[in-house]
Amino acid sequence: MSTDVRIDGYARALFEIARAEGTLDEVEDELFRFARSYESSDALRNTLTDEQVPVAKRQAIVEDLLGGKATSTTTQLVSLVVGSGRGRDLPAIIDRLVARASSSKNLSVAEVRSAVALTDDQQARLAAALANATGKQVNLKVVVDPSVLGGLVATIDDTVIDGSVRTRIDQLKSRL
Amino acid sequence: MNTVNVLTVLAADDHHDIDPSRSVHWLWPEQAELIYGTVSSLIIFGLLFKFAGPMVAKAFKARTERIQDELDSSAAAQTEAAAEAAEIRKAAGDIESERARLLADADAQAEAVLAEGRARLDAEVADLNAKADADIALAGSRVGDELRAEVARLANAATEQALAAGAVDAATQQELIEAFIAKVGANA
Secondary structure (H helix, E strand, O other): OOHHHHHHHHHHHHHHHHHHHOOHHHHHHHHHHHHHHHHHOHHHHHHHHOOOOOHHHHHHHHHHHHEOOEOHHHHHHHHHHHHOOOHHHHHHHHHHHHHHHHHHOOOEEEEEEEOOOOOHHHHHHHHHHHHHHHOOOEEEEEEEOHHHOOOEEEEEOOEEEEOOHHHHHHHHHHHO | OOHHHHHHHHHHOOOOOOOOOOOOOOOOOOHHHHHHHHHHHHHHHHHHHHHHHHHHHHHHHHHHHHHHHHHHHHHHHHHHHHHHHHHHHHHHHHHHHHHHHHHHHHHHHHHHHHHHHHHHHHHHHHHHHHHHHHHHHHHHHHHHHHHHHHHHHHHHHHHHHHHHOOOOOHHHHHHHHHHHHHHHHHOO
16 A cells, blocks of 8 residues: 555545534544644654653653644544654645645635735635635635744645745845 | 211322321312212211101101090090080079979968968957957856846845745735736736
């Protein structure tokens, strides 16, 4: 079985569990946030993928991280993936799950990176603006990323709308 | 006393009235003496002609042949000398023409060397000029590049420093977010 098929299998299983639990929207959002944190933290990623660390220990770390901050379903799903030794594929599995969830609602995933958190009003207006701009209803996922410095970067499927300060600075550096 | 005088004395003995201590004539001897003297002279000349003549003729002939040989030798020597002189003149002429040819060759080679040297010198000067121009342009470009790089580096450093100091404050963050939403919405 190829890695891609395996990732898709895990994503489908997690999706079905969350939908059966009736917490798909909430679980999907929490998993998405956890995946972005997982990608940005080398220590967390190394710990959860270290074969020398016992599975029980890695699962305990997950429960410590998410316990009380996320739903029990989210915690159990992440623990399940880490316990099965697929921690390295966790972000890809979660992205497939989010895509599947959005597709089930005829939505496109819009990943928005911002240096600061967006208010609910800003998220609603931004979702509407992106929908108008792309012609697609979007499932907005906001990621707080200090490296953006300022402004926003929105990615919808293959379309990237970049209004970040970091990109402007990079362009200025290139011109200089 | 020679033979003529003896004959004269003997003839005088026949004429007793003649004083033997005196001459009959101051110029002419006695007739008999004259006859005897003439005959004797003729005999002597005849003998001389017979015996000494061939020797003298032979000597003259030998002398003539020797002189002729010497003349022939001289003529041959003169001819040989003339030939040698001609050879010498010819050799001298050849030497002169060879000298002229060598001088002409040397002049041609010297001219060719000078021309080649001038051409090479001109090419080297042109190369040096081109290289100098290229070096100047390169140096100018390098200075420009270094200046731009330095400006960029300073600008980057200033930007990073400003960002580290919180140049993008909360108000600015909100302005940027609102501007982004407005811009995306306007693109509908």
